[in-house]
Amino acid sequence: MEIKKIAVLGAGQMGNGIAHVCAQAGYEVKMRDIEQQFLDKGMATIKKNLERGLKKGKITQNEIDAILGRITPVLELEEAVKDADLVIEAIPEIVKLKLTTWTEVDRLTPAHAILASNTSSISITQMAAVTQRPERFIGMHFFNPVPVMGLVEIIKGQATADETVEMIREVSQKLGKETVLVNEAPGFAVNRLLVPAINEAIFAIQEGVATVEDMDKAIKLGLNWPMGPLTLADFVGLDTLLYISDYFVDEFKDSKYRAPALLRKMVRAGWVGRKAGKGFYDYSGNTPKPLRF
Numbered sequence: 001m002e003i004k005k006i007a008v009l010g011a012g013q014m015g016n017g018i019a020h021v022c023a024q025a026g027y028e029v030k031m032r033d034i035e036q037q038f039l040d041k042g043m044a045t046i047k048k049n050l051e052r053g054l055k056k057g058k059i060t061q062n063e064i065d066a067i068l069g070r071i072t073p074v075l076e077l078e079e080a081v082k083d084a085d086l087v088i089e090a091i092p093e094i095v096k097l098k099l100t101t102w103t104e105v106d107r108l109t110p111a112h113a114i115l116a117s118n119t120s121s122i123s124i125t126q127m128a129a130v131t132q133r134p135e136r137f138i139g140m141h142f143f144n145p146v147p148v149m150g151l152v153e154i155i156k157g158q159a160t161a162d163e164t165v166e167m168i169r170e171v172s173q174k175l176g177k178e179t180v181l182v183n184e185a186p187g188f189a190v191n192r193l194l195v196p197a198i199n200e201a202i203f204a205i206q207e208g209v210a211t212v213e214d215m216d217k218a219i220k221l222g223l224n225w226p227m228g229p230l231t232l233a234d235f236v237g238l239d240t241l242l243y244i245s246d247y248f249v250d251e252f253k254d255s256k257y258r259a260p261a262l263l264r265k266m267v268r269a270g271w272v273g274r275k276a277g278k279g280f281y282d283y284s285g286n287t288p289k290p291l292r293f
């Protein structure tokens with residue numbers, strides 16, 4: 001089977017990035033979300049990100065038009081998946097929502113299609129089990145910003161067939177990404193390390209070890225990270241970090257993964273990072289301003 005048509009579920013931060021790289025690699029893409037405003041925002045983001053390369057001569061206007069022409073925004077789930085060879089899901093990290101969506105998608109999608117979730121922590125095996133094709137269900141975990149980051153974590157659930165892994169490895173390579181194969185475990189490989197590391201930085205802020213800007217500076221210059229951990233926390237979204245931390249505690253039954261109280265308090269206040277205009281930094285001005293704790 002050759003994969004030609006891809007349905008991307010969700011037009012948010014991850015979904016529009018995935019649709020972008022799939023269309024850029026030549027696939028026909030349907031990007032689905034539940035409201036027109038989310039689709040419009042997703043398409044505008046893809047256009048803006050493609051145009052970054054225009055001034056630098058890395059891409060032409062004709063190429064941009066062709067890529068955008070390969071993406072069809074759709075509201076109806078059936079319309080999105082009915083002729084797809086691959087469905088990549090990037091909807092909110094809510095277990096119940098994922099399970100009901102996958103039950104529907106499985107019913108509406110051709111039998112040959114592969115179903116892939118971009119979840120950053122939820123069990124692939126649990127989602128595969130609500131479909132009639134667990135051997136063709138897999139984790140395909142992208143990183144933000146999707147057009148820039150070079151990795152796809154491929155996650156094999158309990159029933160995922162080796163053939164499915166190989167097909168997803170091939171698609172990922174066509175998208176210009178390197179892959180790693182991870183056996184299912186909470187947080188897979190990257191978030192298993194990233195989330196406790198960011199949480200430790202937040203514990204240190206909570207204890208007054210350093211200011212937000214000094215902690216970021218220390219890790220940026222001392223470890224050569226492209227962003228300090230608190231800038232990265234705002235970039236990923238504090239709500240996502242809290243969700244993953246709580247999920248880790250539930251799954252591992254180990255308190256070493258617990259979320260710092262400060263993280264929980266900030267999420268309760270709605271200060272969830274860049275997307276909210278406020279997190280460890282205030283983004284209302286021209287340059288991000290660190291908060292004092």
Ligand code: CAA
Nearest residue numbers: 049050052120142143144145147148149191226227232236
């Ligand atoms: N779309 C397309 N291109 C983008 C982009 C986007 N959203 N954001 C940046 N770029 C491009 C820029 O145009 C620029 O391209 P050129 O090299 O051709 O000039 C290049 O990327 C570098 O961008 P900038 O010069 O603007 O800025 P930078 O050098 O500071 O890089 C960054 C920005 C790539 C985001 C960098 O800071 C970085 O790598 N940060 C870490 C990101 C990270 O760790 N992501 C993983 C988060 S965890 C996750 O996603 C998984 C999870 O489950 C939680």
